[in-house]
Amino acid sequence: MGWTMFGANTSSELRGDYSQARADFSVEQSAQVYTEADQSLWRTLYRRQSQLVQDYACAEFCSGLKLVDAADRIPNLDRISDGLEQKTGWRLIAVPGFIPDEQFFRHLAARRFPVTVWLRKPEEMNYLVEPDIFHDFFGHVPMLYQREFADYMQLYGQQGLEALKHGALPMLARVYWYTVEFGLIRTAQGLRAYGAGILSSMGETVYAVEDPRAVRLRFEMERCMRTRYQIDDFQKIYFVIDSLEELSQAMSQDLQPRLERLKHRADYEPDCTAIGDALVPPRPRLARLAA
Ligand code: HBI
């Protein structure tokens, strides 16, 4: 999935209508008119990805997806929020698209997840230059029903605001990228995905879990903070956790001393491994997809 996330100034940011955005960058979803063509594309994307993730997503994602009843129509974010809030205290807020870091972190720290209101065009079905409502909703919302992950996301928001003050945002952005967007997890059923950028993309769902060309490293916070990422193709490198608790533990520490120290250390390119890296093998290809 191609991205111009993380602040890249491109025409894609013009796609959303920012003129109606409030000071916190939220907008009214109701003003977003979804055509029948949008609804039909939504159903196709949702049905196709819901089937695929059964064999590739972690159990927490799949159970969260079951709680979200949105297969038939583009969901009303307020209605979904009423149910989600009962489970983990999170609400969804409608946004025109990518929003400035500080606002983004403020929302996460207050258990509000920003969801883009517009949907991609049919010609973008398999490849999207920036996150749309299918990525933000299908990719991110199921995991917010899981208490451990929901807590991690709020911790991330709080740490992000702190990092912003200390000019250390890029290192924290990498942790978001390699966990929330492109994270893998080892489970009793083998390697699975929990990252939204993976699970909202048909191609990357299979590639991230099974393709021998990708590098997969055991998640380690400093290695992750020092690893650059690419934003316009499948990832070259993925980080693998053994439990979701690992994320909240890593994010609950006082990161300032580590961020300070890492500021003076070199970054790693995403296509290289380093001494001390713990490599994780891909999952053997599923027979039905081997043909
Ligand atoms: N805005 N709408 C939106 N969605 C994001 O995922 C997002 C953002 N702004 C900033 C941002 N992500 C990242 O810079 C942080 O996660 C680091």
Ligand code: FE
């Ligand atoms: Fe995302």
